[in-house]
Amino acid sequence: MADEELHENTATADDAEQVDEAVTDVADTSDVDESDDDVYGFPMEKVEAVLNATVDKSEVTPQMRRMMQRQAENTRRVEDSIKGTKANPAWFVPLFCALMIIGLVWAVTYYLTGNYPIPGIGAWNLAIAFAIIMVGFLMTMWWR
Template sequence: MADEELDNNSNGQKDWQSDTEKTTDADTAGLVDMDKVEAVLNATADKSSMTPQMQRMMARQEENTRRVEETIKGTKSNPRWFVPLFCILMVIGLIWVVTYYLTSNYPIPNIGAWNLLIGFVIIMIGFIMTMWWR
């Protein structure tokens, strides 16, 4: 009875539950605390006490980590202004086309349907820029 506890349920009746029956959401989902996982992964292990299978697994993990780190070092990224620029271009092109459809004269008067071409070119420049996005 040392690991059992007396609880009151919603009806006022007393229920006996052991500590093993009381579980949290993390226990029921099979989740493990990430700090514990990192501690195990970062711990230095005595290779002589490991099985050959564990030694191969550790060697593969070290190789994978090395490859990922090399890949990350070689990755190029765009400047900070790149994404806002192509988003703005696509929005401006959309506004240009919608303005022409609603007014049939503006944004540039007296060029007619060429306003559609200008709007779609601005939109396409924005879409082409998305292909260069890293």
């Protein structure tokens, strides 16, 4: 483990030296047409090839190999999490939204009229409105 950390620290120091040299080279040259791809020591074509996994394995640096392994692991993890996801039917979201809106309209109607939507039951209209809103709200907890 210590050898790996030492190797990584050495590689980081080497990378830092390469970056310093590249920055110095870029600063020394006044040629505007020169590409900035090599400023960090790696041409963008190689980085893109690594990310796309289309590079020859023998030409890859250890840092790029680690980057490829991390990218592959992240891709695998995301694909696994997508496979395990269950989705709700298409009618689920519109239904719970509609229930909450209907409950709200029911309560507002009762407050404004004092007798409707169901005449003769009085304040039970508020209980009905609250029950409809709560059913819609409870459905949101099962939304995936």
